[in-house]
Amino acid sequence: MKASPPGLLTLSGPPRERDRAQRPLDMSLIRRLFIYTRPHRTTRNWLTLLVILRAIQLPFLAWTIGAVINGAITRSEVRGAVLGALGFGLLAATTQITFSFRLRLAQLMGERVMHDLRRELFGHLLSMPMSFHNRTKLGRIISRMTTDVEAVRVGVQDVFFVTCVQGGQMITSAFMMLILDWRLFLVVLALAPVIWTLNRIFRMRLSSAQRDISESYSRVTATLAESVTGIRVTQGFVRQEVNAGLFERLVRDHSQYNVNAARASGTFLPLLELSSQGFTACLLLLGGWLVLSPSHHMPVGTLIQFFFLATVFFNPIQSLGNLYNQAMTAMAGAERLFRLLDTPPEWTDAPAARDIAVQGRVELSHVTFGYDPQRPILHDITLVAEPGQTVALVGHTGSGKSSIINLIAKFYLPGEGEVRIDGVPLSDIRSPSLHHQMALIQQQNFVFTGTVMDNIRVGRPAASDEDVITAARRLDCLDLLECLPEGLQTKVGEHGSGLSLGQRQLVCFVRALLANPRILILDEATSSVDTMTEVRIQKALSTLLQGRTCFVIAHRLSTVRHADQVLVLDRGRIVERGTHVQLLAQRGIYSNLYRQFARLGLGGIRPTP
């Protein structure tokens, strides 16, 4: 047992294998990405045309410079030189125009594909059932929506089309060099694989250095995030100095990885340059020999033209390496995106499912269910709630109360048996139709950024301000909400900041009432409301329950007392059922629970009359 592991405020595991930053090119992924350009095919086809045009234009520009120097200037023709310059100008202008359109279309394409992908992903996420959301971390989704989508965008807009331009540029210029002089061209040809290999080796070293950087950086940000979130604990326990020291070590460690990466790229870039300088030297040597040797008589101008063309030929090599890297990142991103998109919902509404007007009879017959089908949580549950009845579910943690509620709300489907509303099996009811007539209040409900009013309106978006105020008044909590800094217009921050736990819960109550549901589910709904406030809204709550079928899970058994049915659960089975009075008389599990409650809560105080 160690008091504090060496030098760390937080410990985090290594990233998982499937979150690799890059993966090799994969035709099936590329083909699938290509499908996303189909809705924008006009753009895509024009773009392809422009790409080909530009791949020819670029080497031609360099060729023109060389040709003017080689031709008119060496032949001392002033008129030719000026005409050549003007010709170059014209060509340059058209090349820039091509560039403008190429750039615009490529970026348009990238942005549109990114937009479509994001929409599709989000729609897919919304359609996934709760089981998916309960096991998926938000951080992963966010990085799908940002980093991965962004990588795919770069892949579509830059990698593919820029590679085509640059590859084409290399081929065209190589062809031109070949025509000019095949012997000099051999030098270029010999050098190209050297540079390519260098490129590969160092890219690999560099990407491993980058991985170290991003790992150490994620340690920095993780620690930072916890330090900010846990600042109250830190200051409360006077840990400022210690934490600052730990953080300094972490930051220094991270900077060392940065220096290491610089060392890798510091070897690579100069070596690349060295080889292109080496090329110039070789060209000078061989070209010099060709020009000087009486048997060849190559014109000097050809040598000069070669210098210009060689630049056009070699320039793309470095950026091609970069593009290759981006392509692999895009592959990894695309693979993760498609894996998410391809995760099918475990179930969807049956095609024959229909909308119903709920009366409120809820029935479970012989239901067996487990989140993991191998390990059932509920065994052979049968219950009936008549319209307007209140059913209380009682039992220890893990006894299956919340699972029953998840089944009634159609968040999950039962393994065996059936859940029926008004006699219709849940599987035949469309989820939206059911959910519009049902409301759920949990111990800790989520509130969204926006005003308190907006949050209440989630229950019924069409509700007017008056409706909201009326609902709050009916719950007898209008004054509690109005005493917020800006009343119902108070802005709620992220994670409900600006509201206390209890205030958040009040918002959820009003939200549920506004929805005017036929079926109401309270899952420990008042647990985080303090008793003083609960006293206030207790009476109002019974208004809320009036005339609706209600399922109540509550630890304060006082709320259970007036239920029409009390179901006592133990390890996934209903072990006792009846009214409060009947169950107390049975002197079984329920009366024991009640005794425990009595011991904790009251200690024998009688209310003063």
Next chain:
Amino acid sequence: MTTPSSGLAPGLDNGALIKRLLALTWRHRIGCLKVMSLQILLLAISLSGLGLTGLGIDFIRKVVQPDARAPHWPFGLVPPSHWSPMTVVAAIAGTLMLFALVRAVLNFTYTVELARLLQRDVVATLRTEVYAKLQRLSFRFFDDNASGSIINRVTSDVQATRLFIDGVIIQGLIMILSLAFYLVYMTSLHAGLTLICLSTTPLLILASAAFARMVRPAYAHNRTLVDKMLLVISESLQGIQVIKAFAREPETDARFASAVREVRDQKLWIINRLCIFTPIIGFLTDINIIILLGYGGYLVIQGELPLGAGMVVFAGLLQQFSGQVANISNIANSIQESLTAARRVFEVLDAPIEIASPPNAILLPRSRGIVEFHHVWFGYTPETMVLRDVTFKTQPGQCIAVLGTTGSGKSTLLSMIPRFYDPDRGTVLIDGLDARRYNLDDLRRNVGIVFQENFLFSNTVAANIAFGNPQASPAQIERAARIASAHDFIMGLRDGYNTVLAESGSDLSGGQRQRLAIARAILLDPAILLLDDPTAAIDPQTEHEIMSAMDSAMVGRTTFVVAHRLSTLRRANWILVLDRGRIVQAGTHDQLMVAKGPYQRQAAMQVVDDESLRMLNSPVEVPGTGGTL
């Protein structure tokens, strides 16, 4: 952008900021000097390489065309006349290679030195300073600033501040130097040609500056839009159950669609401008080459300019020159970016620490545990007071229960004791002295706190318990865990005390988290213990597990407990009932039970009705009194 009330220092104006940043650069002057001298050497060598290539061409041309201009040998280094032309070419090529080698070595050194300077010296130091400062800032700062923004100040803002050193100072000086070098070189080749070729440069600079000014706000706006979109995602997924329960998928999808569309459309606006501007700048650079070909060609023909060392070298120089000119807009961007970021960094570094030890602070090794509030008024904003005229006094070892509705000021009252906030009016006294006179760290070490929603670090269980005293021995840790009834469940974890907790302890139950928090609070054996409704956010079924932990934790300390359970309230020596920041009732349980008021009303709620009691009909132990029902 930020008001003083957000706990930040007021933003500096540009002049003051630049002064601060220059001082920062001065602190790292040796590293800067190293990096810059390397750059100058590199520049000189690359220019020589270019010159040599031109020389080679001219030499070959002279040999082939004897009527061409004679090559100009630099520094009078004329090759011996007995060398064959091929030997001379080989010598030039060899020198070129040598230069390239030296350049490669220098380049490597430069890259590594730059990374050392920036990442190790500047960024690491600055991050450490900002973090250390953050740790000391008062709660108000963290209340008023979103955690994302605070984290950004330490991460990206510090990186962007560093940009002032490399992107502005170093790049700027290099740019000026190399432009001067190029200019001198080109002028020495041909002054007229230089002048005409560079006539487009001012236009280039102006156009770049204008464009940057136009798109910069657009890019900033794009980032805001992306953040908005991300917020929709994160909220929709965190609140997915609410969305599904109310079948609000269509509305949510529409909300997201409009957020994504906004991002895309705004980006298309930027792209439209980018696609007009970039080619124009490109063409402005092309104009230089047109002039070079026409006018330069004329000059070569007239014999006023050598072909290799003149024309070809000129073409190379022009390219590099335009590269540096294009850099101007980068530098301009860096100035903007680094100033914005530096302002945010200095806002933190200069932020006043609102709550700190006074000079000549009184040391408080062990408090006696007497807490007194004397007409305390406090509000998070001056308009709304959360505590109004609160007055009370405790004796050592007493247990004070605080009761009140949501928003009545219970937590605020507790957080005044360890000076998380200072009162606006009135005084909080500890052992009879104003709390503000003590050494702050001493005061807080005397106060153990268990919050409503406790934060655990993703570290081992032991490290979390020993958070207040990393030097604590295993025996001490275990003792604290036992008092908090946490030892048994800890031993049941994978690695016992060495089990690493998931982020915010999410792999533990609420009750287990709170018991760890209680163990953490009592490890220091504080004289004063604050329990801010530790059962509020936990699974009600396991509430009783905490009750006993709380009970044993209270022994021998002055304890403040926000509580609603009658069992706890009964045992308190004194109960304060708060309503909208005022103490509306105070007394013992027995006194309050017989007084008409909010206390009696809420107690009645928790009482089991007579009928049920009769039916339970087996005797119920009443803790504390030994009596029976």
